[in-house]
Structures are given as structure tokens and as C-alpha cells.
Amino acid sequence: MLYPIVKKLLTGQLLITEEDGSIVPVVPSVNQADWRYYGAISSVPNPHDTMHHFSVLDHLRHLLALDPNLRAVGLAGGLQALLYRNSLQVQRLAASAQVASSSGDEVQVYQQTVRLLAYLDGTTQVQGDLPAGTPLFVDPNTIRIGLLGSNSAHDRADGLIDQTMGELAALADSPGLTQSQHTLALQLEAELGLVKQMLEQARLDAKQLITRPLDQWLSPPSQMLLADLVKQVNLAVTGQGAPVMATSKGGVAWVSTHTQSLAEILVMPYSAP
Numbered sequence: 069m070l071y072p073i074v075k076k077l078l079t080g081q082l083l084i085t086e087e088d089g090s091i092v093p094v095v096p097s098v099n100q101a102d103w104r105y106y107g108a109i110s111s112v113p114n115p116h117d118t119m120h121h122f123s124v125l126d127h128l129r130h131l132l133a134l135d136p137n138l139r140a141v142g143l144a145g146g147l148q149a150l151l152y153r154n155s156l157q158v159q160r161l162a163a164s165a166q167v168a169s170s171s172g173d174e175v176q177v178y179q180q181t182v183r184l185l186a187y188l189d190g191t192t193q194v195q196g197d198l199p200a201g202t203p204l205f206v207d208p209n210t211i212r213i214g215l216l217g218s219n220s221a222h223d224r225a226d227g228l229i230d231q232t233m234g235e236l237a238a239l240a241d242s243p244g245l246t247q248s249q250h251t252l253a254l255q256l257e258a259e260l261g262l263v264k265q266m267l268e269q270a271r272l273d274a275k276q277l278i279t280r281p282l283d284q285w286l287s288p289p290s291q292m293l294l295a296d297l298v299k300q301v302n303l304a305v306t307g308q309g310a311p312v313m314a315t316s317k318g319g320v321a322w323v324s325t326h327t328q329s330l331a332e333i334l335v336m337p338y339s340a341p
Contacts, residue, residue, distance in 0.1 A: 110244020
């Protein structure tokens with residue numbers, strides 16, 4: 069009987085053995101004569117990476133399981149999950165602000181816009197985009213790394229999008245990928261480039277809104293800024309909302325789904341060395 073022994077992404081291997089069917093094995097047989105199919109994610113260090121010597125498996129761990137930069141600031145998991153989760157939160161905040169605007173609640177519009185800007189910038193960078201003393205209205209621990217971070221020449225800090233794009237670019241340059249995986253990694257990186265453009269525009273809209281007196285937040289110019297902010301965010305997250313950007317494949321949602329496909333393991337009949 070065939071029993072698949074599937075190891076987690078942290079090991080990056082899959083082995084199918086044929087063993088005695090009367091006893092369900094807990095671990096795969098060490099007898100290679102029982103091995104039938106095998107596959108593994110490449111753990112060969114990238115020769116071009118002279119600093120970290122990361123492999124395909126390392127980059128997939130960072131994207132999908134455990135990223136060292138996130139762990140260093142107390143955030144668990146991989147880049148892809150946090151990028152998707154925080155992008156959805158930005159989309160919810162933008163929608164909530166628009167609903168508040170329609171109901172005439174300028175205070176709620178203001179607070180949701182501040183929260184949205186905090187998610188885009190991150191805890192430390194957002195203070196540069198807000199008037200001094202502005203409360204964030206959000207738990208700073210959840211936004212230690214913003215989606216966009218800061219591009220200031222004096223205080224550069226890569227956000228989640230740039231870090232994810234960097235991992236994808238390094239992954240595409242690593243040995244052991246199939247051609248389809250290589251192509252997909254580059255497509256994902258390109259899509260995130262479009263996402264970044266849309267969110268950068270949303271950040272500009274939010275920054276312009278923040279400078280307005282509260283009694284002008286329901287004025288037609290403010291509503292136009294808010295409408296553009298919502299449009300840019302929707303396009304960035306789902307690829308919807310602006311038909312002229314037909315080059316988008318589906319925003320962060322598309323990236324999140326297809327990043328997981330990079331961890332597919334090619335399983336082949338096992339041949340003993």
C-alpha cells in the first residue's frame with residue numbers, strides 16, 4: 069500500500085513509500101527499496117547571494133512561513149500573509165471612510181483616513197505625514213512595518229511591498245526553480261510594482277486630505293480626493309475599480325493566491341542513487 073509522507077515547508081520535501089498496509093507508518097521507511105516517489109524544494113544556496121546564501125527554500129519560507137525581518141520586530145508568519153491581511157484592512161478603512169462621508173460624519177472620515185495612512189506608512193514613518201500630536205487610532209504593534217514604508221532619502225525603510233518584491237526577485241534568481249515558477253515569480257513581482265503605484269497615489273490623496281480643516285472634509289474637493297483614494301485602493305487590492313488599468317492581473321489578492329503556487333513540489337518516481 070502507498071503511504072504519502074509529507075514534510076512541512078520548513079523541510080521542503082515530499083516522500084511516498086510503499087510499506088506494510090497492516091501498520092500505518094508514522095515516519096517514512098529508511099529502506100530506500102520502499103521509496104516510490106520523491107520531490108523537494110531546492111535548498112541549493114544561490115551563488116549570486118554572497119551575503120546570506122539563501123536558497124529557493126529559504127525565500128519561500130520568508131514569503132509563506134517565517135520571515136526574519138518580521139520576526140525581528142515581533143511579527144509572526146511570512147510576508148505574503150501580512151501583506152494580504154494589511155491590504156484588506158486598508159480597503160476596509162477606505163470603504164468605511166467613504167460611507168462616513170456619505171452620511172456626513174467628517175470625524176469618522178478623518179479618523180479612518182488617519183488609520184489608513186498608518187497602515188500604509190508604518191508606525192515610525194507615519195508621524196512624518198501627520199500633524200504633530202495626531203493620534204493613530206490604531207494599535208501601533210499591528211503596523212510596525214507599513215505597506216509602503218518610507219522612500220525618504222534621510223529615513224529610508226522598505227515596506228511590506230518592497231520586501232516581498234525583493235524576496236520574489238531573489239527567488240527568481242535562485243537555482244532550482246522550474247521555468248514556470250521562474251516566470252510566475254517575475255509576474256508576481258511586476259504585479260506588486262503596479263500595486264505599489266496605486267497605493268502611492270492613495271497615500272498622496274490621504275496626505276492631501278489630512279492637511280484640510282475638519283469642516284472641509286465633506287466639501288466636493290475632499291469628496292473627490294476620497295473617491296480617488298477608494299478607487300486606487302480597490303485596484304491595488306483586487307485589481308478592480310479602474311478599467312483603464314487593464315494591465316493589472318488582480319492586485320494583492322491575485323499575488324496572495326499565486327504566491328502559494330511557488331511552493332509546488334515536482335514529484336517524480338524515485339530512483340535509488
